[in-house]
Amino acid sequence: MEERADGGDRGPGFGEDGSLRRGDEQGGARGRAAAPAESRRRSPVHSLPAHVQRGHDSRILHCAAGIVPSSVVLTGFQVTSRVFLTWAVTHSVREVQHEDSVLLFVVAWTLTEIIRYSFYTFSLLNHVPYFIKWARYTFFMVLYPMGVTGELLTILAALPHVRKTGLYSLALPNVYNFSFDYHTFLILTMISYIPLFPQLYFHMLQQRRKVLGATGGYSKVE
Numbered sequence: 001m002e003e004r005a006d007g008g009d010r011g012p013g014f015g016e017d018g019s020l021r022r023g024d025e026q027g028g029a030r031g032r033a034a035a036p037a038e039s040r041r042r043s044p045v046h047s048l049p050a051h052v053q054r055g056h057d058s059r060i061l062h063c064a065a066g067i068v069p070s071s072v073v074l075t076g077f078q079v080t081s082r083v084f085l086t087w088a089v090t091h092s093v094r095e096v097q098h099e100d101s102v103l104l105f106v107v108a109w110t111l112t113e114i115i116r117y118s119f120y121t122f123s124l125l126n127h128v129p130y131f132i133k134w135a136r137y138t139f140f141m142v143l144y145p146m147g148v149t150g151e152l153l154t155i156l157a158a159l160p161h162v163r164k165t166g167l168y169s170l171a172l173p174n175v176y177n178f179s180f181d182y183h184t185f186l187i188l189t190m191i192s193y194i195p196l197f198p199q200l201y202f203h204m205l206q207q208r209r210k211v212l213g214a215t216g217g218y219s220k221v222e
Contacts, residue, residue, distance in 0.1 A: 074200060082109065084189070085151050092167060093158040101157065105150030108143045115139055137208040144204070148197055155186050162186060 063072045090102055119136040122128040161167070168182035 074203065077196065077200070081151070085154065088168075089155055089158050089186070093161050095161045096154055096157045099154060099157050101150045101153035103150075105147045105154065108147030108150060112140065112143045112147070134212065137204070137211050140201075140204050144197075144201055148193060152190055152193060155190055159183060159186060 063075045085105065090097055096102065115132075115135050119128065119132050122132055162169075163183045166182075168180070170176070170178065170180045172179045
């Protein structure tokens with residue numbers, strides 16, 4: 001440390017007049033610029049897919065209004081699970097945003113919706129090419145397990161960070177006299193996939209036999 005004339009200490013980044021040296025000014029500026037640049041680094045789920053998912057939430061209303069021929073209950077389950085994975089897990093636990101599992105379920109969701117809404121669009125035109133109908137009731141056999149695998153692996157990767165930070169957890173004592181452990185909730189969510197996913201998957205298998213085995217028409221299916 002340099003000794004000032006008035007007896008005080010002058011920091012290593014200061015000149016004789018007490019002002020910040022130019023090199024340190026530039027270094028500080030670089031540091032400040034680097035921080036926002038680092039904060040701007042996001043996984044695919046942080047930007048476009050997250051905002052697309054917001055619009056996708058209206059699918060439940062579309063089903064209820066009969067705009068699209070889907071089951072309200074099954075659609076509600078799918079949309080709710082995607083909102084949960086997007087915001088309550090991947091958006092909230094940034095450490096998992098660059099996991100390969102995130103890319104896995106984002107790709108599965110994207111391809112599923114491209115096929116689904118291509119099918120809906122041609123159905124509104126009263127002309128569904130056989131390939132579109134076949135893709136609608138065939139590709140799910142790979143895309144659904146792919147998406148679920150990505151979702152479960154992402155939740156699994158988030159568990160250590162949730163436990164360490166206590167994210168969304170509420171411990172006793174508190175003014176509400178209520179406790180909530182988000183870590184345990186995530187584990188229970190993973191367990192819930194065991195009874196729920198097979199129901200959705202076998203429902204789609206039944207619809208596949210029904211639709212692809214029919215001579216024509218377009219029934220109210222998921």
